[in-house]
Amino acid sequence: MNAGKSPVDNEEADKPVLTRRLDNMFFTLYDVSNFVVRFFKEAFSPPIEFKETVRQCYQVGYRSLGLITLTGFITGMVFTKQSRPSLEDFGATSWLPSLISIAIVRALAPLVTALIAAGKVGSNIGAELGSMRVTEQIDAMEVSATNPFKFLVVTRVLATTFTIPILAMYTGFVGLMGSYLNVHQNEETSLATFFEGAFESISFLDLFSSLIKAILFGFTIGMVGCYQGYNSSKGTEGVGRAANAAVVIAMFLIFIEETIVVQIVAALR
């Protein structure tokens, strides 16, 4: 009957296996991988929350569209403007469209989109699920016989994974338009000539690897935001921490993934 404290138990529990830090790190890794495995299990088992997923896709697009349009356009324009002088030295400004499009399609579009989405969408997911956890809304869902993981996590991760590649394509397009504006002002190139130059130098591998990157980034943003929010600690400061961690960790992972994919693509080229 007496489930009092046993001194032996306490000592064992207090002693770290490695160092406390490493122990915590491995515990978190284990926890995260469980979360990811659970995502795949629940994403592919019926019933599918189709309506809620569509609603989340709309949310992702709606939240980031304005900022992405602005950033994409300015990135394209400024990048072109800054690249011009070095090409002018060689009298090679006609290469601008192909140079810019390579930069935009291969690197800038997925990266700019992902970073902005991490800031706008990732933090929002972290804060939203965090406050649902803290105010017991997630428990309330569970006791009304709705699987909250499926309804909240699976739908959001699917939404970011699916929507961010589309947004990245859009960013690429807007970026090229920004670039065209600058080229047109200086060289009076027509839109058709500009896009001819732009697409000439882009290979299927470029498009494909960018798409893969964007999918990866989208998955990461959704997953990190959901993990942080869903496991948010009690109290209002837990919500803030979840939102903040969602952005910082997602951005960090995005750069790591970018580096890895670039290495792989370089090896394939």
Add this chain to the structure above:
Amino acid sequence: MQKPKVHIDKDKVVIHIRNLVKSFGDLHVLRGIDLDLYNRENLVVLGRSGTGKSVLIKIISGLLKPDSGLVNVLGEEVPLLNTRDLDKLRLKIGFSFQNSALYDSMTIRKNLEFPLVRNLRNLTRKEINRSVEQVLDAVGLLHTINQMPAELSGGQRKRVGIARTLILRPEIMLYDEPTAGLDPITCIDINNLINEVQQRYNTSSIIITHDLACAKQTGDRIVMLLDGQFKRQGSFEEVFDTDDERVKTFYDYNFLNQ
């Protein structure tokens, strides 16, 4: 206001708990709880905060797993149920959360619809609307149907939370600190609502609280949680007729605070 007399069916036990133990790491929260909830009874669980009252009802509704012990709810062994059977059982249990747990992103109407449309998929729009309006009317808040939870007062949110659990016609109600954070007059309203629910919906309830006025007004029987076990039980007068210092302190403190 005096609690109206309700016929309690002592032959029928709806929740049966024996030697329930639950720890979080080194923190031994529940240390052998025995509890029987009879049909149509309002049982109040009193205790200071942090004594494990919420943990107890979370175990009853399957949100937390016990370390050991028997937890039988409406004839089902809760810790042993698979997800599907647990969900089926949960439809018969209403859970009113401490801070109401209304879905912030949904209107009151959508909040109330949620358990209905998710669980009874063949209802028509008309039937759904009727159920929502009926249950919202029962808690006296029909006029808030198109508002967002953030626009409601604490007492109103509590009522909507209770309405949301009533919509599936539960047999058991679990109230987690129904009067916490409310002003004394609103407390009385909520207590009356709890008694009304007991009468109108024939529910058996566990009411968790540290508010003695609430305990006195709603409880048919009261148990006191101390050191992870039920130390005293009986009517309000019986529970506090003791020399146990901690029970007396609890009593004094409560009335000093009023």
